[in-house]
Amino acid sequence: xxxxxxxxxxxxxxxxxxxxxxxxSAPTWxxxxxxxxxxALHFSSEAAFSPEGSQLAIASENKILLMNLQTGDIQKVxxxxxxxxxxxxxxSANFLATNLLLVLANGEFHVKGKxxxxxxxxxFHWDLIEDRLEGKVNTIGAKGGFTPARYFPQxxxxxxxxxxxxxxxxxxxGQGGGIVISDLTQxxxxxxxxxxxxxxxxxxxxxxxxxxxxxxxxxGHKFADSLRGHEGIVLSMAFSRDAQKVVTACEDGKLxxxxxxxxKLLQTLVGHHGPVHRAEFSAHGDWIASAGEDKTVRVxxxxxxxxxxxxxxxxxxxxxxxxxxxxxSIAASSEKNVLVWRRQxxx
Numbered sequence: 001x002x003x004x005x006x007x008x009x010x011x012x013x014x015x016x017x018x019x020x021x022x023x024x025s026a027p028t029w030x031x032x033x034x035x036x037x038x039x040a041l042h043f044s045s046e047a048a049f050s051p052e053g054s055q056l057a058i059a060s061e062n063k064i065l066l067m068n069l070q071t072g073d074i075q076k077v078x079x080x081x082x083x084x085x086x087x088x089x090x091x092s093a094n095f096l097a098t099n100l101l102l103v104l105a106n107g108e109f110h111v112k113g114k115x116x117x118x119x120x121x122x123x124f125h126w127d128l129i130e131d132r133l134e135g136k137v138n139t140i141g142a143k144g145g146f147t148p149a150r151y152f153p154q155x156x157x158x159x160x161x162x163x164x165x166x167x168x169x170x171x172x173x174g175q176g177g178g179i180v181i182s183d184l185t186q187x188x189x190x191x192x193x194x195x196x197x198x199x200x201x202x203x204x205x206x207x208x209x210x211x212x213x214x215x216x217x218x219x220g221h222k223f224a225d226s227l228r229g230h231e232g233i234v235l236s237m238a239f240s241r242d243a244q245k246v247v248t249a250c251e252d253g254k255l256x257x258x259x260x261x262x263x264k265l266l267q268t269l270v271g272h273h274g275p276v277h278r279a280e281f282s283a284h285g286d287w288i289a290s291a292g293e294d295k296t297v298r299v300x301x302x303x304x305x306x307x308x309x310x311x312x313x314x315x316x317x318x319x320x321x322x323x324x325x326x327x328x329s330i331a332a333s334s335e336k337n338v339l340v341w342r343r344q345x346x347x
Contacts, residue, residue, distance in 0.1 A: 027287065029299060029330060029341040031313050033072030037065055039333035040092035040104075040151070044238065044280065045322040047094035047102070047153035053326035057093035057101060058338050064093045064101065064126070069329050072340065080126060082137060085119060086110050094151055099128045102171045104140075104149065121149055123158065123171060140169075147187060154195040154241065161188065166200075181221050192237040192246075193218075199260065201227070201246065203234040213237060213248065215263060225263045229256060232275070240281040245302070247288055249276035255290055257305070267305035271298055282323040289330050291318035297332045297341070314339055 037060035039045035048057045055075075058065040064078040080088055080103065088107040096102050103126050108116040121140040124133060140149050146160040146167075157168040157176070164184050169176035179200075189204035190213075203213040211233055215225040227237075232251030239246050239260070246258045255269035255276055274293035281288055281302060288300040295318060297311040316334035323330055330341045 027299065027308065028344045029309055029311060030344050031311070032069070032329070032340045032342040033067060034313065034337060034339040035065070035067075035074070036060060036336060037338050038335060039320050039322070039331060039338060040094070041319050041333065041335065042148060043092075043150040044153055045092075045320045045331060045333060046280065046325075047096075047151065048092070048322065048331065049324040049329070050095045050098055051325060052098065053324035053328060055095075056324075056329070056331055056338075056340060057095060059090040059093050062088040062090060064090060064103070066128070067340065069324065069340065069342070072342075076128075078126065078128065078131065080105070082107065082122075082124070082133060084110055085122070085137075086116070091121075092151065093126075094153065096125070096172055100134065101126045101128065102151070104151070123149075123169075125171070138169075138171075147189065150191070152193050154239070155193050155197060157193070159191075159193075161191070166191075179218065179221065181216055183223055184216075190234065190237065192239065194239045194243045194260065195241055196243040198243070199224075199239075201237045203237060203248075211250075227256070227258050227263060227265075229265050229268075235275060236278045238278075238280045240285045240302070241283055242285060245281070245285070247279045247281060249279040249290060249292075251275040253292075255279050255288065255300070257288070257302070269300055269305050269307070271307050271310070272296065277317070277319045278321050280322055282327045283325050284327055287323070287327075289321045289323060289332075291321035291332045293317045297321055297330060297339075299330070311339075311341055 037058035039048045056067040065074050066076040068075045085107040090105045092104045094102040105122050107119050110116050120142040124137040127134040141160050146162045151158045160167045166179045186206040188202040192201045200216040201213045211230040213227045217224040234248050236249040248256045253272045257267040272292040276292045279290040288302050290298050295314040299309045318332045321332040328343045332339050
């Protein structure tokens with residue numbers, strides 16, 4: 001169950017910021033593969049990549065497809081089986097280690113002689129070597145009233161929101177706790193934690209008169225600033241790995257890049273036709289990938305905002321996009337399809 005007393009501030013507020021070696025600055029992305037299935041549709045798909053960037057985990061009904069990112073082939077089909085639970089619908093598969101997945105899913109409890117009952121959200125580990133459930137199945141938000149669960153790969157926590165409180169759970173350790181923002185009296189339908197655990201961004205706040213995200217300083221649990229200039233609903237927010245920048249994707253068709261700390265608008269990236277559903281930085285921070293209603297992924301320079309390439313193979317609007325940890329692959333997802341591109345050239 002997702003609940004615990006006493007949030008672990010040292011672990012989150014002073015998390016290690018990762019340093020990544022920079023690759024060449026002039027990438028070219030070439031289509032590698034596409035197929036049925038999806039990545040996480042409502043939070044970052046970064047953890048769908050294995051830690052070394054060699055595999056991609058794709059959810060497909062009650063199965064997980066493991067794609068080889070060198071060849072684009074499906075090298076393994078994982079058929080998930082849980083005791084007394086049937087009709088499993090997998091929402092996301094996130095790598096916790098090279099051979100261990102965190103799976104989020106719903107299903108139906110089946111007990112002999114009784115009608116089936118829908119489950120709350122289930123979270124569990126799947127061992128890819130043994131091809132079996134590892135440990136117990138956790139129920140998330142079973143008491144109700146929470147906003148949908150979101151997983152944050154960069155800090156390693158799954159989060160829920162209810163009544164001014166963010167409940168957090170670490171699926172690796174089973175530990176967790178809560179953050180109470182007493183000034184937050186309305187539901188934020190979108191939120192994002194910085195990798196160093198110092199900041200929380202809130203957007204789509206119910207009854208708010210502005211589309212601009214609000215900045216919360218976590219140490220003091222207080223509103224600190226806002227990301228100004230949005231002309232539509234903000235659909236995603238993402239920090240760079242070094243926690244120095246934020247990119248927002250907006251219903252107005254634009255991306256905006258802000259500096260962290262002073263929260264100044266650095267760049268406005270224009271090119272998508274229609275809403276932009278997701279934007280994320282590459283691990284080394286040089287590039288931004290964005291996915292939109294116009295069925296394209298666009299790759300931008302994070303340094304000067306220049307559009308580097310437009311990837312147009314999708315037959316459907318794209319809802320999510322992420323770079324692999326090694327920066328060599330980009331994966332994007334619609335509700336029913338996943339597309340992957342591979343970087344050519346460089347080392």
